[in-house]
Amino acid sequence: MTCKGIDGETRVVGVIGWPVRHSLSPPMHNAAFEVLGLNWVYVPFAVAPDQVAATVQAVRALDLVGLNVTIPHKLAVLPLLDEVSAEARALGAVNTIINDEGTLRGRNTDGEGFLRSLREIGGDVSGRRVALIGAGGSARAVALAAAKAHVEQLTIINRTLEKAEVVAEMVRAAQPGAPVEVLGLEAKEAERAVREAQVVIDSTAVGMYPHHETAPVIPVEWLHREQTVCDLTYNPRETVLLSAAKAVGARTLDGTGMLVHQGALALEYWTGKKAPVEVMREALLAGLAKRSAG
Ligand code: NAP
Numbered sequence: 001m002t003c004k005g006i007d008g009e010t011r012v013v014g015v016i017g018w019p020v021r022h023s024l025s026p027p028m029h030n031a032a033f034e035v036l037g038l039n040w041v042y043v044p045f046a047v048a049p050d051q052v053a054a055t056v057q058a059v060r061a062l063d064l065v066g067l068n069v070t071i072p073h074k075l076a077v078l079p080l081l082d083e084v085s086a087e088a089r090a091l092g093a094v095n096t097i098i099n100d101e102g103t104l105r106g107r108n109t110d111g112e113g114f115l116r117s118l119r120e121i122g123g124d125v126s127g128r129r130v131a132l133i134g135a136g137g138s139a140r141a142v143a144l145a146a147a148k149a150h151v152e153q154l155t156i157i158n159r160t161l162e163k164a165e166v167v168a169e170m171v172r173a174a175q176p177g178a179p180v181e182v183l184g185l186e187a188k189e190a191e192r193a194v195r196e197a198q199v200v201i202d203s204t205a206v207g208m209y210p211h212h213e214t215a216p217v218i219p220v221e222w223l224h225r226e227q228t229v230c231d232l233t234y235n236p237r238e239t240v241l242l243s244a245a246k247a248v249g250a251r252t253l254d255g256t257g258m259l260v261h262q263g264a265l266a267l268e269y270w271t272g273k274k275a276p277v278e279v280m281r282e283a284l285l286a287g288l289a290k291r292s293a294g
Contacts, residue, residue: 006041012062013270014043016055017070021046024287025068028263031283035276040065047073056080059099065270067097068263074108074137081106087148090174091140096266109265110138110258111145114232116265117257123199123228129153131194133185133217134203135163138232140170142201147171147178154180155193159217185217194222200245201230207239209292216241225249234259235288260284 015025021044029042045067047055052073057080059067069077074093078084081097084106088094094106118124125146132143135158146154154171158164164182171180183190194200206217220241223229229245234255242252263284264275 003041005039007039009039011038011040011065012043013040013065013067014045015068015070016045016047016052016073018047018049018072020044020070022291023070024259024284024291025263027283027287028260028280029267031279032264032267032276035279036271036273038271049073049076052076053080056097056104059097059104060102064099066099066266068266069095069097071137078106080104086174087111087144090144090170092170093137093140095262096269098269107266107269108141109262109269110141111148113260113262113265114142114230114258115145115149116261118199118228118230118253120257120261121228121251121253123230123251123253125149125151125199127152128198129196130155130199130201131197132156132201132203134158135160135167136203136205139203140167142203142232143167143171143180144174147175147180151179154178155183155197156180157183157185157187157190157193157218159185190218191222194218195224197227199228199230201232202239202241203232205233207231207236207241208233209235212236212239214240216244220244220248223248223250227251228253231255232258235291237288256281256284256288 026042033040077094081104088106088108096107098105126149130151156164161184168180168182171178204217223245228251230253231239231242232255237254245252260281264277267275
C-alpha cells in the first residue's frame with residue numbers, strides 16, 4: 001500500500017456503505033485508474049445512515065468525481081440527487097453517482113452489468129425464456145434489465161410470492177407489456193418454468209460463504225445442458241448450483257462477472273473512457289482470494 005503518487009491534482013472517487021470495509025471496489029477501480037494513467041484515487045467511506053445527506057452534499061463541496069453507493073444507502077441517496085435515471089428511479093436504487101460540475105446524476109449499473117457479463121460468455125436474454133430465482137435487490141435489477149432487453153418470457157420464482165409480485169409490478173410499470181409472470185418456489189409449475197428456461201438465474205444468497213455447502217434453492221435435477229445457468233453469488237465463485245450445472249454440461253456464469261461489469265460501467269460514466277475490464281477482474285479476483293485466505 002502506497003500513497004506516493006497522490007499530489008495536488010489527485011481526484012477522489014469512492015464508495016459509501018455501512019459497513020464498507022469488505023468492499024472489493026477500491027482495488028478494482030484503483031487498478032483501472034493506474035492503467036488508464038489517471039491521477040485518481042478510489043477510497044471506501046463508512047457512512048452512517050444519518051450522515052447520507054451530508055455525504056452527498058460533500059460530493060459537491062469536495063468536488064469528488066462521484067461515488068458508488070452500496071447497502072444500505074442505495075434508496076436514501078435518491079431524493080438527494082439532481083437527476084436520477086429512469087432505471088434507477090424504477091428500481092428505487094442508485095449505485096453510482098456522477099458529479100457533473102456540481103450536478104449530481106444517479107444511475108444503477110447492476111442490471112446492465114449483469115447483461116454485459118452474460119454477453120461476455122456468449123449468452124443473452126433477448127428472445128429467451130428466463131427463470132429468475134429470488135426477488136431481492138439484485139433480482140430487481142436483473143429483472144428490469146432482462147425485460148428491457150426483450151426477453152420472450154421472464155418467470156420470477158421466489159419463496160415469498162408477494163415479493164416476486166412486487167418485482168413483477170415494478171417491471172411492468174417501467175416496461176409496459178413486459179412478459180413477466182411470478183411463481184412461488186413450491187408451485188407445481190416452477191419445475192416446468194425452470195426446465196423450459198434457456199437462461200436460469202439464481203439471485204438468492206443461498207450457497208454464499210460460509211454456507212457454501214447448502215443445497216441450492218431449486219433441485220439441480222431441473223437443470224440441463226441446453227441452458228445457461230447463472231449464480232449472482234461471487235463467494236464462492238463455483239456454488240453448488242453452478243457445479244451441478246457444469247456437471248450436466250450447461251454453460252455457467254458466476255457472480256464475479258456482474259460485479260466487474262457494474263464497476264466497469266460506473267468507471268465509464270466517471271471517466272468517459274473504455275474500462276480496462278480484464279485489469280479490473282484481475283484485481284477483484286485477487287481481492288477475493290485474499291479475503292478467502294484471511
Ligand atoms: P436480498 O435482497 O436479501 O434477497 C435475497 C433473496 O433470496 C430473496 O428473494 C429471498 O427470498 C431469497 N432467499 C434467501 N434465503 C432463502 C432460502 N433459504 N430459500 C429460498 N429463498 C431464499 O439479497 P440480494 O442483495 O439480492 O443478494 C442476493 C445474492 O446476490 C447474494 O449472494 C449477493 O452477494 C449477490 N449479489 C451479487 C451481485 C454481483 O454483482 N454479482 C450484486 C448484488 C448481489 P424471500 O423473499 O422469500 O425472503
